Amino acid sequence: MCGPALPLCLLLFIGGTHGKVTAPANLKAEVGRPLLLTCNITTTSRDTVHQVRWLNKQDKVLLAYEQSTPLRISHQDPNVQLTTSNKDASYITIKRVRPDDEGCYRCVFDVFPSGHQEARTCVSVTGKVRQEGNKTAVSGKSTTLSCWYSLPERVQQVLWRKTAEQGDTTTVASHARHGHHSVAEQFEGRVDLSRTLGDTQLTVQQVRTEDEACYTCEFHTYPDGTKSATTCLSVYVLPKPEVSHVASSSGFTEANCTAQSRPAADITWDVGGENKTLGPPVSSSYDQGDGTTIVTSTLLFQSGLLSEHSIKCIVHHPGLEKPLTAFVNTNMGSAMVILLSVCGVAAILLLCLCVCLCKCFICTDD
Known part of the structure; x- marks a missing residue:
């Protein structure tokens, strides 16, 4: 069908069967959590994958290994492990994501005779809200609710809300990066909010039964958006039988x-x-x-x-x-026995005192 142009047809056929690598274009990762990066390659029967390399945003090699039996790893970052490897795929895990892990990663397959083929995945890192969990307070005493955000430099404002059992939600207090600090009028004098952003503490003085509710700490961040966590406070009134x-x-x-x-x-x-x-x-x-x-x-x-x-x-x-x-x-x-014992001891002491006085003052001859 190609006639005199047969060499050109063969060249186009060979060029069209080079390996193709696919990977997710974008991923989100949470600080402190593991992250799985995946790459898949499609090759022809003539192709052989000799080596796979994973590179970070600075083109630094995170992991490199040869597709031999057994597998031979030539370089491995301490925070990276090889999760899956076969002739068609390579999966690695970043064990614990750090803020500076944000960026684009490349997986490169060195294929013979086609040459190297690669794909890229860009990772955006977000923070995580941590809090102590549900708490119990005793009426009349103080209690503190705490929240933390793992990327404090991104926090622009912290806001606390209270949701009562009936579902009504009110703003309790807030603190912003540029110094704006406020406590709602109905909570003034009893509620204190720390002037911090990455970690925030809401302290309730002289807890009352109406303070029993669920409290949400909201971190307004850039570019992560709003991140929040909720803790519920139970208030106990202790019995006095x-x-x-x-x-x-x-x-x-x-x-x-x-x-x-x-x-x-x-x-x-x-x-x-x-x-x-x-x-x-x-x-x-x-x-x-x-x-x-x-x-x-x-x-x-x-x-x-x-x-x-x-x-x-x-x-x-x-x-x-x-x-x-x-x-x-x-x-x-038992009370009667104790009473009689005390009386007996007192009588003996009184008798001894009388004898002593007699000898000293009354019964002594001039």
Whole structure:
């Protein structure tokens, strides 16, 4: 078909079958995370890939290896590892992306007899927001919420928002690179915002139950755009148990243990020794409208227990390191023994004092 032009046809055929390398044109990478770079090559049956090289934006070789058996690596950057290699593909992983890893990377296949073939991938590096996670604060005390952005030099402004359980969102405070600093009027005097950009701390003084909400720290950056993270704050009101008891003429006593807290407390009893209670305790709870709940536990027992054992009300709450204990009574038998012992010691001391005075002043002969 080509006739006299056969040599030209063969040249065009050979030129059209050179290897072709494909790679993603653009990728986004997050600081501190691994990044996978991929290249694929299409070759003819006549082509043989002898060597693969990966170069960074400064044309510095990150990884170079020969397609032999076994594979022979001639150069490898400490932060780069070869993930996959075969005659049609080469994948490498940057183990931990750094801010200066932003730029274009080239994968070069040295092919015989076609010559080297290459493709390019350009990587843009973005930062990452880190925060402490959800927190719990105790009513009346202070708490601090913290966020960090891994590329602080890109942050132009930091802004904190509060989202209540009902879904209402309000701006709490903000700080900008050029010195603008503000705290919303409703939070003035109780909320402090650090004058920093890469790491930001929001401190709430004298925490109230209405401070329970989810708080979002927003980093307004260039060129990454807005990056944010959310942490939720739970507010505890610790219980202060109160106990009382009333005896009846029928020989039974009713003891009540009451605790107001947020969230609701769990109350148990310890009567010690032989169980002389009249059934299990009965609990009731009442929401107070301010987020707290009053829990009352009632225990009915034989009145003789008051003189035989110490009866304890034990209050459990997630905000306490250990349960609180309130006594309905003290062990009267033990108290009587202690009282008699103290009186006996006092009588002996008084007798000794009398003897000493007698010898010194009264019973001495002139």
